Amino acid sequence: MPTTLKDEAAIAGIGQTKYSKNSGASELALACEAVSNAIDDAGIEANEVDGLVTFLMDSSDEVEVARTVGLGDLNLLSRVAYGGGAAVPLVHQAAMAVATGVCKNVVVYRALNGRSGQRMGQGVSGDIITADLIHWSWYMPFGMLTPASWIAFAATRYMHQYGTSEDSFAHVAVSTRKHAVNNPNAAFFEQPLSFEDYYASKPICTPLRLYDCCQETDGGCALLITTPERARDLKQKPALIRGVSQASFDGQEQMTSFYRDELSGLPEMERAAAIVYEQSGLGPEDIDASILYDAFTPEVVMQVESFGFCKKGEGGDFVKDGNLEIGGRLPNNTHGGLLSESYIHGVNNIAEGARLIRGDSFNQPQKCDHVLVSSGVGVPTGALILGQA
Amino acid sequence: MLTADQKKELEATIQQFVGKPIGPAATSRDAVNEAMILQWCDAMGDTNPVYQDRAVAEKSVHGGIVAPPMMLDAWTMQGWDMHKGYDEPTNEEQRLHKILTDAGYTGVLGTNTEQEFDRYLRIGDEVTAETIIEGISEEKATGAGIGYFITTKTTFSDAAGAQVGWMNFRVLKFIPKEAPQAASDSGGGAAEAYVPARIKPPMGHDNAWWWNEVAAGRITVQRCKGCQQLRHPPRPMCPGCRSMEWDSIEISGRGTLHTFTVIHYPQFPGYEFPICAALVDLEEGVRMVSDVMDCKPEDLKIGMKLKAYIHEDDDGFKLPLFRPSE
């Protein structure tokens, strides 16, 4: 039995739907299309899938997906909470299942009508009083109703602490868009963003402008995870999981960890990083490209610090020096990220991580032996290092 | 209240309106003219001479009087006849509203509008407006009540058919939370009198006591009876000593600003924007989220001194807010 998750699982299939602003389809249809595409991409039979993992927030039940796609019997039906923080932890669940022999082939998925259906940050309502509802009620009456407003507290504090300016956020937005411009699946395909556009965009929650915030998308994305041995015999070049983690940190709340001594760092992300570096035996110097969760631009600035690509407080300069672009130290979000490709809650980010290992990105850096992927910021989250077989 | 099936049927019916033009294009009754511009400027208190003083306007970049861009949708308004359509719909938008009104969504509230202008309108321009029903949200629970946001998009063009601007207009069609007064009492449009309010906290075992204290005029924080540690927001157990016994202390209200954000969008009904949302370091050593009032957004500074007070909304809801203090 393995005692670490290093090289015990691999991403062998990627499936996605069209990403749009109005899918005209049910979320179940999107989920099934993505799952089906992941199975075909890997080149296995539908009835070989024996595990399904998705977001707690997802509206497509595992059994509904299984029945609709014709998957047959399952040994793992699992959900992960905390919004975008769940993306990498889906892979964490799947990797644990295949490493221990619980499952042979797990599909993880996320599908949402994020634009045409239930949108994020539209307030919370309900008649049943839960701890979650009470948690949000410390913020809602004061007008703090959106993820942008919650993350802005940390961004303001970060800028104050380190003297970082909004120019750093602008660089994240502009460099990410450069990648989307070459990605036909991206919402902003062939639509570059200039610094002038960025500064002219309307304020959302200071310091965040419109182009600091990710978009809303209708679509689905799924990944097939199996053992490295099995992955070798399948259709695609596998992306080996060198390390994968889920982590929360003392004082953790869902988006509102406002009561810790320090708001200018991401301690849960630092833990997620420490775990994957230890598992893989790799360090930041070994990472050739990254997919850092970018629901909001300051999150990228803070994460380059969490993962040790620069010192605390230097993230603002790191992103301004062209490091995030092709040819830079750390080509980041080569698909356009959540900001400019699509917002499939970060599962699309993991798909791009696997594409980078395959050599299939629309913005493929020359050397891509190891790719780092993170998930949601400000919530219990996770990190993933993918490598070549 | 509708049954689940009735609601499904209602939603299917209203969604059929999406993408439809509300009716034929509407052309301005009068071409753009000085009299209407003058009346609009009077009503709005706009004294810009380029809208009303020929001599000044001729010397300006416009070379003559232009209409205020914000007047864009005024030119094609229907006039007094507009009121007729609410009982006997004369266009698709009114038909949509009528369907919702009949289903109990009697309230209507303009929530926001977006406009974009391609060029200034000049005297003599004839404006044509084409309006489509651009979207209907899923059912939303708002401060005003449960309802649907309906967005219409109007494209304005000139006599040559070139676009001069567009406007999105969003209304909330909702079931008022409290029974509206009979229309006859208030001379019609009773639902318009309903004022949306901020989202209220649910009142559960772990938090209701705190809001009840605020309602009684006291801002408190929870204190562990086992180890005296203060904690906020309140929770049922002390993370320090795991005691479930607690009481509370009234705070001095003095604190400093730890961090903040000025919230501009999205603008939910029931709140006044922008909002200066604040994380406050209370003198007692715990933090509290609130808003800073009576302070310009640009005057917010981390570390500034704040003082709490209890604010009461028009609907009687009380909550602690902060103001700058010496």
Ligand SMILES: [Zn+2]
């Ligand atoms: Zn205690």
